[in-house]
Amino acid sequence: MDMNTNAAVPALSYSRRIEDLPGPAGHPFVGNALQLSGRQMHLRLTGWVREFGPMFRLNVFGNPMVIVSDATTVNNVLRERPEGFRRSGGLKTIMNDLNIGGVFTAEGETWRKQRKLVMAGLNAEVIRNFFPTMVVMTERMLERWKTALADGKPVDLRRDLKAMALDTIVGIAMGHDIDAVNDDGNPLQRNIDNMFQRLGQRTTASFHYWKYFKLPVDREAEQSSMEIEQAVTEFIDNTRARMKQQAQLQAKPGNMLEAMIAASDNPESDFTDEELVSNAILSVIGGEDTTANSIAWMLILLARNPAAAAALTAEVDAVLGEATLVRDWDMMKQFPYLEAAHSEAQRLRAVAPYIGMVSNADCVVGDTFIPRNTAVIVSTAGEGLDETQFPQHEQYRPERWIFEHRPPKEEDPSRKLFPFGGGARLCPGRFLALTEIKIVVSMIMRHFELEADADAPPAKQVLNFFMAPSSVPVRLKLRRPG
């Protein structure tokens, strides 16, 4: 992609301007703004991708917005960051207002610095050191479910998967075990739920009323944000004190916070405490619903597709042998079908379906001239919902991701979608998320059969900031004793 940042650069070459792109008709003054609000606006965008193709335009209060889903162009745009594109300003303001910033909303040199900090906290060694704790947390959830079923009580998958994801991310990001799985009234869980409620509502609202007046829910979210910051600051103080006593933790950090503190305590680093706090909060927010929703969608799709569930169960049984759940780190590499089941779930139900950006300079995207400061939204589903790329694309078929030999570039499905984004801002939590997904889903398939629950409300796709199922209509049935 060509970028034009100053007049000395040769003229950009393009064949279309934004006005030439197809797009839906809008209303006077507001354009398409009203159609772009609401908890299912991602589905409207996806519908427009079908109608108008891989690149189309919208108009939001007179400002153009370009939507891109062609995989090559999406990849190019993602890779042009941070220089070529910045994150959407609206999202940044909404997140920063709720005290959620850190690396996600940072740009330029500040981003580069914070990215280093977060990457130090989420590298493979840190995750590996944390792996035994994740196994214990998963086992705890298994025991809770077995007890519930033995008592004839249903398992609340939606609630428990969120609590499990929170336990994991607080464990790795703060070095603290809050056991939200067994604590219904956990204050951190309540505060994070409040934040997501506000984030979801504000990012899908057409009128930003909170800029002018605050409702009780807004004040409640501010209170939650303050309490989260207090909790995180306390975790950081405790960890710093522990690290002073145990010098070996500097060299071999057991969790993300220890790794970030070790990086920020390095005399050559210039990380501030504020950056440490904001990135620790961001990780907790970024790591909970993403992973929990991904597992929930996998279970929903598997329950509807017994053949896929059976194939996954067979793989899990073969890998685990007599073990009740994954205990050995080396087993993590032995779940190709589970990985495929996850990729296929992200293709059909991306939990972060679109990434919003703004161009930093005049440039060409695909074949279209994009002026500086234009909003460009890329679909993380990319070509994943394109019938020509994924025949019978509505069907959940993990087999699409299984190959005896690595396919050539143009046939490789992993190059056609971007569930974790791409380029230099690729999600730094993906390895942690995949580790948790493998431990939890393999445990579930080992011990339970998934039954589609016809009496439960259907799982609608809802944007609660991340895209969540409105319900998880899946019943767990114990497979085998013990």
Ligand code: HEM
């Ligand atoms: C299945 C789970 C997850 C999905 C689908 C997901 C998806 C994404 C996506 C699409 C982005 C935007 C990337 C881009 O702009 O190119 C992102 C960024 C990010 N994610 Fe994740 N994520 C997941 C789990 C996590 C976890 C567990 C963490 C926490 C530790 C995390 C932390 C972050 C951070 C800090 C960023 C910002 C990176 C930057 O701007 O440099 N994510 N994620």
